[in-house]
Amino acid sequence: xxRSRLLCCALLAVGLAACxxxxxxxxxxxxxxxxxxxxxxxxxxxDAAEIxxxxxxxxxxxxxxxxFEGNASTLSIEANGDYRQTLKAGGTELTSSGTWSAAGTGVxxxxxxxKAAQAVRFDVISAxxxxxxxxxxxFKRAH
Numbered sequence: 809x810x811r812s813r814l815l816c817c818a819l820l821a822v823g824l825a826a827c828x829x830x831x832x833x834x835x836x837x838x839x840x841x842x843x844x845x846x847x848x849x850x851x852x853x854x855d856a857a858e859i860x861x862x863x864x865x866x867x868x869x870x871x872x873x874x875x876f877e878g879n880a881s882t883l884s885i886e887a888n889g890d891y892r893q894t895l896k897a898g899g900t901e902l903t904s905s906g907t908w909s910a911a912g913t914g915v916x917x918x919x920x921x922x923k924a925a926q927a928v929r930f931d932v933i934s935a936x937x938x939x940x941x942x943x944x945x946x947f948k949r950a951h
Contacts, residue, residue, distance in 0.1 A: 862914035867935045876947035883947045891918055
């Protein structure tokens with residue numbers, strides 16, 4: 809009996825060894841995806857944003873830039889978002905400068921650098937014509 813028990817234990821050990829799952833190779837984790845390097849360069853230009861006319865047609869800052877005249881006054885629009893304006897009314901001359909920006913479809917906002925001065929809105933008729941919303945000034949492209 810001892811011999812049969814030993815044989816049985818041996819067979820049981822072999823059977824258990826056979827049932828042991830095969831060792832699988834260690835799981836490999838995929839290499840992390842390469843992340844693109846952070847952009848270190850500044851935008852190519854510092855131009856102002858686009859603006860649109862009353863019909864919603866987009867006008868690029870370069871297309872809008874230029875000299876405008878009307879009512880013996882001048883308005884200079886720069887592609888970088890700056891402006892300079894000289895208004896003549898009642899024998900006086902008022903000059904302001906600052907930045908321009910889009911203020912809705914067909915509207916340009918002139919924000920003066922001088923905090924005591926008021927911002928002014930213009931209707932953008934086209935890249936060649938601007939009208940003050942109060943109706944006092946109509947500027948047409950001079951250059």
